[in-house]
Amino acid sequence: MIEFLQYHLPVLLIAIPLIAAPLAVLLSNRYIVQSLALAVCWTTFGLAIWMVAIVNQSGPVSYELGGWAPPYGIEYRVDQLNSFVMMFVSGLGAMVLTYSPYSLKAEIPLSQHYLFYPMYLLCMTGLMGMCVTGDLFNVFVFLEISSLSTYALISLGRTRRAPLAAFQYLIMGTIGATFLLIGIGLLYQMTGTLNMADIAEQLEAQRLVNDGQWAGSRTMLVAFAFLTVGLCIKMAVFPLHTWLPNAYAYAPSVVTAFVAATATKVSVYAFIRVVFGIFTPQFAFELLPLDTALWSFSLVGIFLASIAAIFQQDVKRRLAYSSIAQIGYMLLGISMADVDGLSAGIVHMFNHALIKGGLFMVVGCFVLRLGSVQMDDWKGAGRTMPWTSFAWVLGGLGLIGVPVTCGFISKWLLLTSAIHNELYPVAILMLISSLLAVVYVWQIVEVLYFEEPSEKAKHATEVPPLMLLTTYTVVGANIVFGVWTTYSAGLATKAAKALLEGGSL
């Protein structure tokens, strides 16, 4: 039994939520559906942890779907990197779902709940599927599953701006996905295969035939450009970020917490896979100036988005801009293309998922009690909602990157990598930009603790224990993984090494 499970583990990670979704629709009772979704999410998380353990013990796992070996069939390939990503995506998914009931009750009509949960599960399926698959076209399919469900989830926001935000995201997202599809098409055209490892091999073979010159490099170049741009839209990299602030701001709190913690990270993962797994760092960074392009865009994005965040009165929007800035740090790490930098990028995916997930959960708590995300209404809430407010402080410290929070780990790795590569200006700008986070986090802290309570804050009470407990679990994980880094920075470093040394896709 155990062996059977272990053998089919990669597919179970996807299949369980996928099967549960229609089941949930059929059951259509709010409580049953909720328990089902919870059970599924936690099971998936458990399996994902198991997966990480297996990969760590015995190296990458390959699973041929339906028994059809690549390049004919679709292959699932789990290595250090994607098992790690899947672990935190499913973990945060489960955590946010556990946190959700009170918040959902307040923000989404009860009659829609039984549809909300399947949507949530489908979104998770899509994200997990994008991670686990070793087939490029399959990435596209799962990307669409996650995207469509995300659009629907966002449109559930209570204001009429929510559907508009969802629509804008849909347009941007579909353009991104279509670019991705074009890129995949061109790659297929040049290699005749869709399996990522196989494509990489083909490219390498073509290169060798041509005495180390890149064969068909013009088509490859364009394919690479389209894949990059497509994924950058999904990642919300600076000039292509326009969909994100509205989407995060108008979605229901639970959805924002989930999407902010997971969706962009998975796109970053896909990008890493494309750069390091299919094309090689040599192609991306030596032949092409992708590193320079990436870090200049990242830095400009970090600065502009952080400054924009400072001027937002709407806390969700503030955090949304901060997310755009934080994506910049991940790309900065990736652009270093050495073990330190790449592991900084990877570990920041994880750390930022924890931090942002936690902070948006805190926002959800405030929304539940204050009914607002405007800073003015949050005034003085530190007195009536001390626990929630303190959670904000902890999460905020993580976002700033103070030592013993996980934000520091990523910042430090990024710094040492930049210094190691002698990119001193980048290092300095990166450090200065991180100070902007102090401003936009601390403004809220001051509002919470130093202002006279607003009308709403005066009568507020602390949120239910369940919400506090889950919020503190995520926020506390910030601190835990800031001190105990074996399973965050450690795994990320392993994954980075695997990616850089010998194309172990």
Next chain:
Amino acid sequence: MFVSIFILTLLVVTAITIARIGDLWAAVMFTGIFSFLGACWMLILDAPDVAFTEAAVGAGVSTFLMLGTLALAGKTEKPTTSSSVVPLFVVAVTGAALIYGTLDMPHFGDPNSPVQTRIEPSFMEKSQSDMHGLPNVVTALLASYRGYDTLGETAVIFTAGIAVILILRRSNDGFKSNDVFNSQSNSRKGSQ
């Protein structure tokens, strides 16, 4: 050869018409025609399955859906005031990049292109031995080697279905439209 050039020309003309036309009814109709022409061309390119699907889905279902939406949401497009220089520039750059990319591509119909030769034995033969002679290889592939994509496709449809229900069903049971979410007073005021 001539048939395909003819169809391609028609496709381009249709696309440009869609871009320029202000009447949404007409635009939707032309989109249907566009899909249909596309389907014709696919038929020429030896892809009857896709052609039929495109004709049914692209020219049929999606036209139907759009007409439905038009009936609910108004049918003329207001002339845009904003300048179209930036979009044109973006499109020009993207297009130029793509054309640049085609320069190293195997030529159209080249039997030696990686697409045709990489997988050996080809899907045609492999499916013959694996499927015991199922004539339509596309179907065979869809159900077997890439059955998983098909499952994903089903999931996409399912997602879209639920999403549409979620979006269109307006139920405010037990909900006072107070300012729970935004102090900027965006309570939903329906157009009615």
Next chain:
Amino acid sequence: MNLFSPETIIQISLALPALGIVLVLLTGRFPNLRETCSLAVAALLFLVNCDLASYVFSGGRPSWRAGQLMPGFDVAFTVEPLGMLFALVASGLWVLTTVYAIGYMRGHHEKNQTRFFACFAAAIFAAMAAAYSANLFTLFVMYEIMTISTYPLVTHHGDQNAKGGGRVYLGILLSTSVAFFMFAIAWTWKIADTLTFTQGGILSKAFSEGRVTEFELAILLGLFAFGIGKAALMPFHRWLPAAMVAPTPVSALLHAVAVVKVGVFSVLKVALYIFGLDLIRDTGAGEWLCYVAAATILLASLVAMTKDNLKARLAYSTVSQLAYITLGAAIAMPQSALGSGMHIAMHAVGKITLFFCAGAVYVGAHKTNISQMRGLGRAMPLTFAAFLIAAISIIGLPPGGGSWSKWLLALGAAQSGQTFLIATLMISSLLNIAYLIPIPIQAFMVPPGEKPMPFKEGPMLCVVPLCITAIGSVALFLFADSIYACLLPIVQ
């Protein structure tokens, strides 16, 4: 009393303040119990430190590797004499300050006392860990923890004033540490491949191998000097006066002892164990730092003279005195470095007395401005007597402990041949006299106004600690040679 091995004592003395935090939080509802816990932990910590000191000063170098935060970056502790001296001073004064804080906070009916004592313990934890740190990375982590844990103390009152002060405090300390200090550490790591504090410095080897130029060394030293914002070198000194919005015990312990001393302590550690005195001297990297430090000494003294608010004057006095310590590191002569090390202790004891006095005057007579304190000496004789003794120590006159450290600094300056520095030290001492001595003199000499104050000292719990510290600064004068002997290994 060798109950435990020195390694265990390191663990204990780090665990004690941590335990203190937990105990304070748990017993928050019962003020008496809470304060008892606080006091007990503080006293225990001091005792444990004394035990450790006897070992360290006799040549032991206990160390303990707590773990690895990231591959290649350990959190590790090694106790050497300078750190030991700092730890002793900080933990010893913690006991007194706790006593004092109990008196002050109760006398003043402050709110949120639990949070106060908890953060207090957290700050001491950071100070202890920083004092013991075996490498620059650990030092930095502790430095930042201290910044964060003291923020709630600075903004304790929770009003708009506190908010403004807190902003400046956090803003300057965080931005200097992140933009300069952190960068400098990473750069050092790149150059030297290690961050472990090593006798004689780790950069000197890299320099001899040509991995770093003189110019780069000068910049690096600058990044450290300004990056360690807690050393309050001008122009990054603004946070120190801003932090005076805090209750007086906070000002006393943190802004006279723990926080600022962590700053100068870090500067000294960097000079001694990262650069090495010889390297600073030989490459001239510290030359410009001498000028900056000298300018800070003089300017801060001048500003202090203009302040009528006692705490503000003391704050600027602190800025000036801290620059002495930085100056000692920049001169980089063995004598000056020893002088700097000793000044950490001398100034700490002297300055905490002054702050205690300021607080006692505030609690007892509700006066904050110097001009209101004329003739107050008869009402509060003990307080002002203590003030006088401490002021003498700060100025550097016998029988105050400060005279020895300043003497060593001047000696170092003379050895290095920079005569303008000797002049600076002399002028500065005169300025010190000018802004400190008038306060007790006027308090005693000027006859009280029409309505003489009755004899009314501050609360017992406030007065006793300040008397003890005043006596302490005299005692330091008497036992200075043994401190000197203890510190001597750091420059060998």
Next chain:
Amino acid sequence: MTLDEIFGLYNYWVVICLMMTGFYIVIARKNLIKTVIGLNVFQTSVVLLYITMGKVTGGTAPIIPPEIAAQHGEHHEHSTAHSTAHSTAHMTADAPHLDHATEHGHEAVTPLTQHADHVHQTASAMADHSTELIYSNPLPSVLMLTAIVVGIATTALALALIVRISEDYGTIEEDEILLIDQRDSSH
């Protein structure tokens, strides 16, 4: 740029033109429905791009004529013992022959008459037979069936959102909606 290249690539260029027209409609038009129409055109053109890749000159649709399929099935049942040899023959026969496929065209003689009594000969005959019919690659078709479905799903979702937006705002022009929102937040 030779004439050969132009003839070899013009198909792609036209498809790119179509894609870009669709893309232009998406980013330039402010009417929500028009945007969705643009998206449709864009996606349909991408489908054409893929299908173009799969085409082989002189090939036919990847549907195996019933008689060959039947033969194959029959053969498969008859000669299980020789099936290995058979499939090897298939493999070796196909690749080199593809190169000449265009020249041979339809001239190749249908080898049905050569159908021999021996199983071994059947195998080689089969190999010959498959050289005669060239199939376009079925994989792009398979992928695009999925893509079309994904496209229609996206369209449906987008249209549902439009209906919702039109009910809430009373317009489907993006400019007007933004104006309404601005007015809202200014009071």
